[in-house]
Amino acid sequence: MRYTNHFISYCILLTALLVACSLGTGASAGPWEVRSISSCTIHALYSSIAVDSSDFAHISFHGPQDDLRYAWEDASGWHVLSIDGSADWPDPYKSVGDHSSIALDSQQYPHISYCRMEPHYELKYAWKDTDGWHIDVVDSTGEVGKWSSIGVDTYGYPHISYYDETNGDLKYAQKNASGWQVSVVDSVTGRGSIPG
Secondary structure (H helix, E strand, C coil), X not given: CCEXXXXXXXXXXXXXXXXXXXXXXXXXXXCEEEEEEEECCCCCEEEEEEECCCCCEEEEEEXXXXXXXXXXXXXXXXXXXXXXXXXXXXXXXXXXXXXXEEEECCCCXXXXXXXXXXXXXXXXXXXXXXXXXXXXXXXXXXXXXXXXXXXXXXXXXXXXXXXXXXXXXXXXXEEECCEEEEXXXXXXXXXXXXXX
């Protein structure tokens, strides 16, 4: 029986990225089973989880080499891939993959929003399609990109909310055939600090 409806990804500092899965659905949900996905001698922070139509989990997280990592499960088990930033490691001034959020499109491809915090803040977006992985810089004006949250519409376009720390704004970015459009949702200082 596949795991359904109940998934949690989380990190034990200096140890591992874990996922907890529960058997069954609704009121018939069974006990939790915890699995280690990635051993991390430093950290595996800011994890986000999405579940595909076959009840397999997909997780984005800030990896142990200050990179964005993507972990996914299929019939053969768990796999982990570095998507962005690992080439910069161990440069302490280049941190990529913080505040990630993951969503799957109708074709089950992953879309990930995340923050590059050093040497300057920016909101980034990574996605996979039939041609492989791609990366966009969505917004790099000021210290932006923390606390991102992503959704994908029926056309496969991403929609991302995130925090502009420079101005204290909640911002919203959406992509369409013309490219990225960025707008301020709420400009009251501090209100946008934890969108989602």
